[in-house]
Amino acid sequence: MQRPITRSARSARSARSGLVAALCAGLLVTQQACAADPDGEPTEASSAGTTTAAPTGDPQTTPSVSTSPTTTGSPPAGGGGGAGEAILRGERQVVIVPVDSFEAILAVDPKGRLNLTDGEAEYTLFVLDPVGGDRHQIKTAKVGTGGEPFCMGLRDNGTGPTTVVAAGCDTSAAGQLFTLERTRATDEKGRPTYVIRGDGNLHLRTAADTGLVAEAAGNGKPDTTFVFVDNGKATLPALD
Numbered sequence: 001m002q003r004p005i006t007r008s009a010r011s012a013r014s015a016r017s018g019l020v021a022a023l024c025a026g027l028l029v030t031q032q033a034c035a036a037d038p039d040g041e042p043t044e045a046s047s048a049g050t051t052t053a054a055p056t057g058d059p060q061t062t063p064s065v066s067t068s069p070t071t072t073g074s075p076p077a078g079g080g081g082g083a084g085e086a087i088l089r090g091e092r093q094v095v096i097v098p099v100d101s102f103e104a105i106l107a108v109d110p111k112g113r114l115n116l117t118d119g120e121a122e123y124t125l126f127v128l129d130p131v132g133g134d135r136h137q138i139k140t141a142k143v144g145t146g147g148e149p150f151c152m153g154l155r156d157n158g159t160g161p162t163t164v165v166a167a168g169c170d171t172s173a174a175g176q177l178f179t180l181e182r183t184r185a186t187d188e189k190g191r192p193t194y195v196i197r198g199d200g201n202l203h204l205r206t207a208a209d210t211g212l213v214a215e216a217a218g219n220g221k222p223d224t225t226f227v228f229v230d231n232g233k234a235t236l237p238a239l240d
Contacts, residue, residue: 069095069105069124069231084192087228088180090129093141093235094228098206099187101224106212108140114152114164115211123150123166127234128180135177137169138196141234149236151176154198154214161213162202174199183225193225 086092096106098116107121108114117124125141127149138152150166154175157163170176181195196204202214205224217223 070229087230088128088130088136090127090136090139091234093125093127093231093233095124095231096126096138097187097227097229098212099193099225099227101206104206106226108150108166112166113211114138114166116206125231126152127236128228131171131177134179134181136180137171137176138178139169139236140166141231141236143236147237152178154200154202161210161215163211163213164198164204178204185225187227189227191227191229193227195225 087094098104098106101116103118104116105118105124106114106126107117108123109117109121123140123142127139127141129137129139131137139149140151141149143149149169151169152164153167153173155163155165167173167176175198177199179197181197183193183195185193187193198204198214201216203217203224204212204214204226206212
């Protein structure tokens with residue numbers, strides 16, 4: 001797979017070992033969800049005695065997308081119509097770029113966690129699929145081997161920070177519903193920036209020691225914002 005194009009030439013790569021965590025237990029969802037485990041096999045996590053089938057996609061073996069994602073030169077997201085509104089309607093696939101994060105984008109890592117990467121990854125493109133009101137599911141822009149995309153969901157790690165992991169899509173799962181709040185600021189390319197807020201008013205934020213986590217905003221203000229970079233028409237199949 002070709003390496004994603006970043007906002008400027010990469011002069012260095014920082015080792016990101018320790019950013020990933022074991023997956024599968026404790027998703028903050030209202031119903032059962034299924035997340036990819038470190039071996040790429042889905043694992044079931046039940047709630048309220050229910051069982052729900054989930055995709056069997058393997059993040060390590062699913063064929064990569066046909067074109068390399070780009071984080072430069074795209075129309076602004078959410079900018080008063082056109083491509084921006086199409087992004088928020090789930091009609092476009094995007095790269096999610098943390099503002100002020102050194103040469104990094106968000107991607108699903110081999111253990112199924114949504115995390116920062118400055119190198120190669122299988123799932124680097126996402127679709128922001130509206131589910132009602134101002135809430136969205138964040139779906140992988142391509143399907144797994146089971147024929148369905150993965151959705152990002154909050155995972156409770158007890159005393160550790162809440163992380164975001166890939167799971168079988170379920171619109172009734174509160175942990176998979178995110179609010180995309182546009183800020184008044186733009187990035188250095190003039191693109192609108194967004195705060196991503198999950199269930200329980202947890203905001204997605206990035207840190208050098210923990211990677212991408214979901215935490216309450218410090219002093220009432222989130223310290224990480226994101227831009228959604230258009231990478232073409234979404235091609236996810238319609239689901240029954």
